[in-house]
Amino acid sequence: MTVSPSPLAVENATLGYGRLAISEGLTVDVPDGEFTVIIGPNACGKSTLLKALARMLKPSAGRVLLDGRDIHSRSTRTVARRLGLLPQSPIAPDGITVADLVARGRYPHQGILRQWSARDEAVVAEAMEATDITDLASRSVDELSGGQRQRVWIAMVLAQQTPLLLLDEPTTYLDITHQIEVLDLCAKLHREGRTLVAVLHDLNQAARYATHLIAMRDGAVVAEGAPADIVTDDIVEKVFDLPCRIIEDPETATPLVIPRARPRDLG
């Protein structure tokens, strides 16, 4: 099997905050054209890894490589044309409209001499179309529901027109319907040819939507590969300390994790 070069990778990196190291000697390749989901228990270092991939956290040792070059050696604007980021809790300024918020995604394509153009306008319209928020264009973001708001943020990142997208827990704070809506949208973006990396909490959703899983624990990668190979009772127990059975999801034929009942629950 030939492996296409990884557009984004972490190479032997030490990641942490101040003197607290979360990961040491971490090496991760983000496979090109896949929908990668990072899973693991709380405090396993998955958000830290995503922050490192997004250049928000500089490794104290090792490197993060974008297209084979150290991400911190390139201008943050150049990186922003390759790599889009949807953080966990972005902030919408009071009173901003949906169209104006999405338009801010064009920032890395503009400059003092390169102002707003018809091309920017078209890209913003396309991003709103893709996320089904065209009807909301002139609404104030404050008035939207959680699900609508998340679609607006995704549209903003899409307007950035990057082949790589990083999403930090994009389904947090959403009800189940909106979680599925956002994940369906991510799957569509992946089918259209983008490389996605997301951190997700829900193991079953990860198994259902990801094409590549990275399972982490205590700052290290425990296993990675296709969901069918990774979501096994062995690995789930090893990563989450959760005794479980794996059955086939009757809808998608992906693995479905069923936690085992504890003896007292059986009565």
Add this chain to the structure above:
Amino acid sequence: MSTTATGTPPTTRRVTGLLALTGVLAVLAVLSVAVGSRAMDLAEVWSGLTDAASDAYPVVTELRLPRTALGLAAGAALGLAGALMQAMTRNPLADPGLLGVNTGAAAAVVTAVHFIGIASFTGTLLAAFAGAAIAAVACYLIAGAAGATPARLALAGAAITAAGYAYVSAVQLLDTATLEQMRFWSVGSLINAHTVPLPLIVGLIVAAGIVGVLLARPLNALALGDATATGLGVDPRVLRIAGIAAITVLAGTATAACGPIVFVGLVVPHVVRAYTGPDQNWVLPYSMLTGAVFLLAADVLGRVVARPSELQVGIVCAVVGGPFFLYLVSRRKVARL
């Protein structure tokens, strides 16, 4: 505001507003020349401007015009500094006055005058810059540097402001000469306009103003949070350093020339945002113009209400700005920008 409920105000509306604001500013500038302890009618102002032999000429050219020019420059500087500070900290209560920048500049100025014996304006100006920069950095560090929340910034700023004011008052009470020399300055006044080097002041404010207005686009990205801004290609740290530099020069110059004037930087951007919406490309230029309008109007008012004496512009600003600040604090969504 109805504008935010139905969408962004159209560009035509914002351009019209800008023109109207410029018109108001022009009228106020004329009023500011005409009004004083001796009121003049327009004919007198005109002869004072054009006829070197007229009675009004010395008053207009030596006292009134410099005062108007300083009011314009300082008002624009304070309005822009406030808007930049609010955008950078994403804190609607941020203001160079409230975050201790103006008081820091004032404390450094009294130190320079009293302990070092500096008398020149350039010396005062340099001291004001140093004081403003130290206060801005101290406020940022006390509030917890990168982890600074809007609330912590406001608290740290309040502490620095209180300490700075106490220090300024103490020095002035210990030294009656300094007190006399700086009596008007320390409450914020345009009365010394004829004694300061206007070209230098205007030049500094214009230069820092250009830098400030150029930060509008990255500040629009920063408004979405530091993480989102990074994703869009903005380095929040570099942006904040550039912003603090611009604020230091703007607020430092205004303070060195007029004394510490609070509330202009706080009130102006709020009024502006209610009209323009949150786009910094409009908020920043609007804040400059509105700041100038606010300060000139306050100065004219101060000269009218206490005739033949006058009320210092800093006092008028505080009287108008104080209640507005209370209104802001009492509003529910005050923590978000």
